[in-house]
Amino acid sequence: MSEEIEKKTVVLPEPGSLVLSTSPHVQDGDSISKIMLKVLVCLLPAVIASIWFFRFNAVRILVYCGAFSVFAEYAWSLAIRRKPTVGDFSALVTGVILALNLPPGAPWWLCMVGSVFAIIVVKELFGGLGQNPFNPAAAARVALLVGFAGPMTQWAAPVTGELVSGATPLGAVQLAKGSKEAMAILGSPENLKALFLGNVGGSIGETSALAILIGGFGLLCFRLIKWQIPLAMIATIFVFSGIVHLAAPELTPGPVYHILSGGVMIGAFFMATDMVTSPMTALGGLVFGALIGVLTCVIRIWGAYPEGVSFSIVIANALVPLIDRLCYIRPFGWHSHSASALQIRRGEIK
Amino acid sequence: MNIPVKTWRFHGGVHPADGKALSNSVPAQRAPLLERYTVALQQNIGAPPKPIVAKGDVVKKGQLIAEAGGFVSAPIHAPTSGTVGDTVEVPGANGGTIPAIEIIADGKDEWGSGLEPIPNWKNTDREILKKRIAEAGIVGMGGAAFPTHVKLSPPPEKGIDTLILNGAECEPYLTADHRLMLERTEAVLEGAAIAAKILRVDRIFLGIEENKPDAIAALREKAGAYGVTVVPLHVRYPQGGEKQLIYALTGRSVATGGLPMDVGCVVQNVGSCAAIRDAVVEGHPLIERYTTVTGTPVVNPGTWILRLGTTVEQALTFAGGVKERAAKVIMGGPMMGFAQTSLGVTITKNSSGILLLQWKETSGYTSNPCIRCGRCVRACPMKLLPGPVSVMVESENYDEAERNYVMDCMECGVCTYVCPAKRPLVQHFRRAKAEINAKRRAAKAKQA
Numbered sequence: 001m002s003e004e005i006e007k008k009t010v011v012l013p014e015p016g017s018l019v020l021s022t023s024p025h026v027q028d029g030d031s032i033s034k035i036m037l038k039v040l041v042c043l044l045p046a047v048i049a050s051i052w053f054f055r056f057n058a059v060r061i062l063v064y065c066g067a068f069s070v071f072a073e074y075a076w077s078l079a080i081r082r083k084p085t086v087g088d089f090s091a092l093v094t095g096v097i098l099a100l101n102l103p104p105g106a107p108w109w110l111c112m113v114g115s116v117f118a119i120i121v122v123k124e125l126f127g128g129l130g131q132n133p134f135n136p137a138a139a140a141r142v143a144l145l146v147g148f149a150g151p152m153t154q155w156a157a158p159v160t161g162e163l164v165s166g167a168t169p170l171g172a173v174q175l176a177k178g179s180k181e182a183m184a185i186l187g188s189p190e191n192l193k194a195l196f197l198g199n200v201g202g203s204i205g206e207t208s209a210l211a212i213l214i215g216g217f218g219l220l221c222f223r224l225i226k227w228q229i230p231l232a233m234i235a236t237i238f239v240f241s242g243i244v245h246l247a248a249p250e251l252t253p254g255p256v257y258h259i260l261s262g263g264v265m266i267g268a269f270f271m272a273t274d275m276v277t278s279p280m281t282a283l284g285g286l287v288f289g290a291l292i293g294v295l296t297c298v299i300r301i302w303g304a305y306p307e308g309v310s311f312s313i314v315i316a317n318a319l320v321p322l323i324d325r326l327c328y329i330r331p332f333g334w335h336s337h338s339a340s341a342l343q344i345r346r347g348e349i350k
Numbered sequence: 351m352n353i354p355v356k357t358w359r360f361h362g363g364v365h366p367a368d369g370k371a372l373s374n375s376v377p378a379q380r381a382p383l384l385e386r387y388t389v390a391l392q393q394n395i396g397a398p399p400k401p402i403v404a405k406g407d408v409v410k411k412g413q414l415i416a417e418a419g420g421f422v423s424a425p426i427h428a429p430t431s432g433t434v435g436d437t438v439e440v441p442g443a444n445g446g447t448i449p450a451i452e453i454i455a456d457g458k459d460e461w462g463s464g465l466e467p468i469p470n471w472k473n474t475d476r477e478i479l480k481k482r483i484a485e486a487g488i489v490g491m492g493g494a495a496f497p498t499h500v501k502l503s504p505p506p507e508k509g510i511d512t513l514i515l516n517g518a519e520c521e522p523y524l525t526a527d528h529r530l531m532l533e534r535t536e537a538v539l540e541g542a543a544i545a546a547k548i549l550r551v552d553r554i555f556l557g558i559e560e561n562k563p564d565a566i567a568a569l570r571e572k573a574g575a576y577g578v579t580v581v582p583l584h585v586r587y588p589q590g591g592e593k594q595l596i597y598a599l600t601g602r603s604v605a606t607g608g609l610p611m612d613v614g615c616v617v618q619n620v621g622s623c624a625a626i627r628d629a630v631v632e633g634h635p636l637i638e639r640y641t642t643v644t645g646t647p648v649v650n651p652g653t654w655i656l657r658l659g660t661t662v663e664q665a666l667t668f669a670g671g672v673k674e675r676a677a678k679v680i681m682g683g684p685m686m687g688f689a690q691t692s693l694g695v696t697i698t699k700n701s702s703g704i705l706l707l708q709w710k711e712t713s714g715y716t717s718n719p720c721i722r723c724g725r726c727v728r729a730c731p732m733k734l735l736p737g738p739v740s741v742m743v744e745s746e747n748y749d750e751a752e753r754n755y756v757m758d759c760m761e762c763g764v765c766t767y768v769c770p771a772k773r774p775l776v777q778h779f780r781r782a783k784a785e786i787n788a789k790r791r792a793a794k795a796k797q798a
Contacts, residue, residue: 010671012663012693013647013706019677020691022777024763025684026366026522027713030770032721130719130771226724280724280737324738331755332361332593332733333603 032129035224036089039270042218043096046266049211050100050204053158057104058204062096064108068115069095076124090129094118097137097270100205101263101310102144105154113148114140133320135274138267138313145310155201168201169261170306173253180250187253195260206266209259216269225273228285233268234259236293244301252301263309264296271310277317284320284327291323292316355555355581358601360594362729363586364764366685369523370561373644376652378529381668383459387429387659388440389415390450393698394489395496396422401451407434410462412635415451424487424497424699427463427635429657432456441692443681443701450696453659465633476548479630483548486629487636487699491621492516492527492590493682495700498622502548504611513546514599514610515556517565517620518583518590521683524703526640527620529653531558531565534624539569539576541623544630546577549616554578555599556620559585587685588762592617594731606758621702636699641665645706647674656697662704663693677709685763717744718771726765726775732758736765736775743778748789751782759783 050058073091077084086092098114118140123132145152155168169186176182185191194200198208206212219225242255258264263271272278272292279288292312299308392398397420409415409428416426435452442448465485468474484499504510515538519527531538538556546554556573558566560582569580583589583598593604595617602613610617618626621639628634637658644651649670656665662679666672680687681695682703726736734755742751756779765775 010649010667011673012666012671013676013679015692017675017677018679018689018691019709019712020689021678021712021714022774022780023680023682023684023686023688023761024767024776025678025680025687025689025707025712027767027769027772028364028366029713030768031772032718032770035721035723035770128719130721275721275723278722280722280727280735329727329733329735331606331758332597332731333606333608333758334755 032088032090036093038222038224039093039219040089040096042215042222042224043093043100043270045211045214046100046205046208047096049198049208053198053207054104054156054204055159057156060108061102061104061106061111061204062099064111065099065102065115066092066095068112069098069119072116072119073124076120085129088129091119094123094136097266098140100266101137101141101203103152103154103202104156104204105151107151110144110148110151114144117143130276132276134314134317135271135277138271138310138317141310142314145305157201158199158207168306169195169257170300171201173257173300174306176253178250183249183253187257192256192260195257202262206263209265212265212269216265219269219273225269226278226282226285228282229273229278229289230268232286232289233272233293233296234264236290237264237297240294240297241301244297258297258300262300262307267292267309267313272313272316277320279320279323279327281324281327281329283329284323287323287327288316288320291319355579355599356601357581357583357598359584360589360597360731361733362731362764363588363594364729364767365586366522366767368561368585369644370525370528372523372646372651373642373653374525374528374562378533378640378653378655379668380655381657381660381665383430383455383457384657384660384664385455386435387453387455387657388438388450388661388696389426389429389453389659390440390442390448390696390698391416391426392442392448393426393495393658393700394424395494396420396500399423399426401437403434403451405434405436408432409434409453410460412461412463412465412637414464415453418484422497422500424489425485425635426487426658427637428453429637429659430455431458431460431462441690441695443688443690443695443698445688450659461634463633463635465629465635467633468630471544471630472547476550479544480548482630483626485635486625488622488625488629489636489699490619491625491639491700491702492619493686493700493702495698498618498626501616501618502545504549504616508611509614510549510611510616511551511553511614512600512616513542513549513551513554514595514615514617515542515554515578515620515623516590516592516595516617517556517558517569518595519562520559520585520587520590521685521687521702522587523644523705524642524683525644526642526653526702528562528565530624530640531562531620532568535568535572537624537627538620539572539578539623540631541625541627542578542618543576544626545616545618545623552577556580557583557589557595557599559583559589561585587764588731588760591731591760591762593760606755639697639699639701641697641701642703642705643669644703645676646711647672647676647706647708649673656701658697658699660697661693662690662695662697665697665704666693672706674708676706678707678712680705680707685767686761713772715766715772715774715777718773720773721771723770725768725770729764729768731762731764732760734759736779737773739782740773740775740778743782748782748785752786756782757786
């Protein structure tokens with residue numbers, strides 16, 4: 001038969017070289033390191049804005065935090081004899097986000113303590129990437145704020161770099177409390193414009209709402225974050241502070257002031273949305289975002305601290321298992337465990 | 351018929367690179383007659399058929415060589431005329447070995463099935479038609495290989511009102527159903543009409559993914575005469591999953607742990623429909639099928655009409671062999687198919703394709719920790735929580751996994767496909783399902 005002749009010229013796969021594995025045999029090609037690189041790309045606008053407004057101070061803090069974070073992760077891997085995981089870039093992401101959360105006057109050792117705390121205590125001691133209950137950058141900011149209140153409030157005016165104290169927009173709110181007129185001045189259009197662009201005092205990466213919004217838009221386009229979290233968080237802060245402002249204008253400035261100032265934008269897009277420490281379902285994302293919004297407003301308006309975003313994120317992080325438990329999704333076809341859907345359709349069973 | 355039908359969008363799903371362009375424009379070719387066929391003796395889900403021939407017996411093409419081993423079983427017929435050879439062990443597509451009967455061809459390829467053609471099936475008793483389908487050994491040819499006559503015997507209280515033809519062929523690379531619907535359009539539709547008569551339903555939907563416009567046009571031209579409504583569906587894996595297809599076409603969701611007949615539906619693969627038609631109208635039992643032989647390493651990718659008992663090696667030879675090094679030979683598609691280590695695997699009634707992948711096209715898995723990105727949750731068509739459930743399975747907490755509906759997993763693999771941490775998610779669920787099933791069996795045995 002012709003088949004016999006053909007067989008000699010036909011090359012067949014060698015059975016000995018075949019790979020045996022279970023399906024699926026293909027994947028969409030995304031990986032943790034690609035995700036982290038995309039996050040870094042989305043952080044670029046905020047990084048550029050921080051350098052624009054805080055010049056050398058921003059460069060210094062970014063380099064310190066990035067380097068200390070990566071080094072801490074590498075050293076930890078060596079110490080516990082694990083294959084180094086710095087290649088997934090998650091430590092670099094943590095370092096950059098932490099840097100953006102520090103004041104322009106932060107000394108090198110503050111960067112070091114923050115980075116080591118974020119990587120070792122918040123992340124690695126819980127088991128590393130994916131196991132940490134708290135967002136490393138948010139938890140580190142909280143720890144530094146509580147432990148090193150002085151250096152953590154080394155504010156500087158943007159561009160000029162002049163060291164000042166109490167110069168952040170939220171610090172100004174704290175000073176203006178009780179005066180309706182002072183609050184009205186804070187909420188003036190020129191002030192709001194400065195807040196939006198970032199030409200104000202504050203942590204190096206959180207001043208420019210515009211830059212963070214550009215990066216946040218990138219995160220949404222790459223589908224790296226749940227839109228439910230920033231939306232719920234910002235909307236809740238807007239509504240909550242708006243109501244308080246209408247009821248007691250001497251207590252707080254208008255809602256736009258709140259969402260543009262402090263860490264709301266960077267918290268909403270880059271910290272609350274951390275995959276590891278936020279709920280998995282869409283409904284959970286809404287609840288989580290709203291919770292952070294409420295807590296932020298409560299701390300800002302009635303609390304001792306002028307800013308509450310990091311505190312709120314860390315508290316909400318702790319509640320994620322509970323939120324996941326309450327906001328579960330039901331499997332396809334759950335509705336008819338005991339009754340068939342047909343019987344329901346026919347009205348035999350309600 | 352061209353009546354627009356409302357369709358529903360099932361939750362999740364993915365759209366992998368489909369690779370169908372390799373083979374979807376190549377007309378199906380009939381494989382040349384081989385000297386020897388190795389017919390596996392287990393080609394259906396359920397009881398294995400019992401061989402009724404001995405070495406040296408002379409058989410005709412289509413003659414019964416193994417009878418059904420029970421109600422949920424399907425007989426097996428000789429793929430060509432010749433003599434019965436040895437009973438051998440062949441590698442099974444899902445691992446292990448299965449017994450097989452060799453048929454040594456006499457080259458005459460003479461029919462002798464003993465099944466009378468029933469061209470006038472419209473006026474034939476339903477039970478006779480159902481018996482014919484059972485005799486012809488027809489099973490679900492989309493992959494599950496569930497005996498078709500069982501599916502066509504739902505209890506009357508289920509109130510079946512819809513017959514759904516599954517022409518979605520959502521698995522990447524495979525084009526066997528596509529070519530079949532294009533080339534044997536009327537056979538598919540006539541088979542569907544026969545099945546509808548048996549089920550006493552007049553609502554017949556044919557769900558087909560929109561990426562087969564030529565087949566849709568061909569089907570629509572002829573569908574009206576057979577009372578079939580052709581419904582193009584969005585291209586999304588797993589559109590051809592039974593529960594997803596029923597939902598897409600009727601909006602009804604099969605309950606967890608339920609069957610299609612619970613919502614008044616019976617789903618048949620289009621290949622099975624064509625086989626029903628051949629069995630009834632021609633009196634031909636199921637001895638051959640459309641199988642796609644494809645993949646970038648294959649010299650001539652295409653669809654072949656292969657007799658049951660053809661080996662993968664022979665099928666690859668028909669397709670010209672390989673031009674690149676193949677890392678994987680897969681029976682079925684890339685999402686749910688089975689990787690093989692031997693080319694001695696034979697074509698059975700559910701072999702929809704032979705897919706070869708190069709090393710760079712496949713992917714490996716590591717057990718990176720879950721980063722809770724939630725992509726699996728968004729992608730799971732059964733709306734399960736693959737990430738958290740996989741952690742439960744890793745800690746062997748099967749009870750917790752069961753409470754989280756792991757038994758509803760249909761193993762479509764989209765969770766593993768999307769996982770950026772490259773976790774073997776569906777693999778964990780297979781293990782959990784096996785463990786839970788074993789536990790259930792043990793509990794049952796204890797009770798008895």
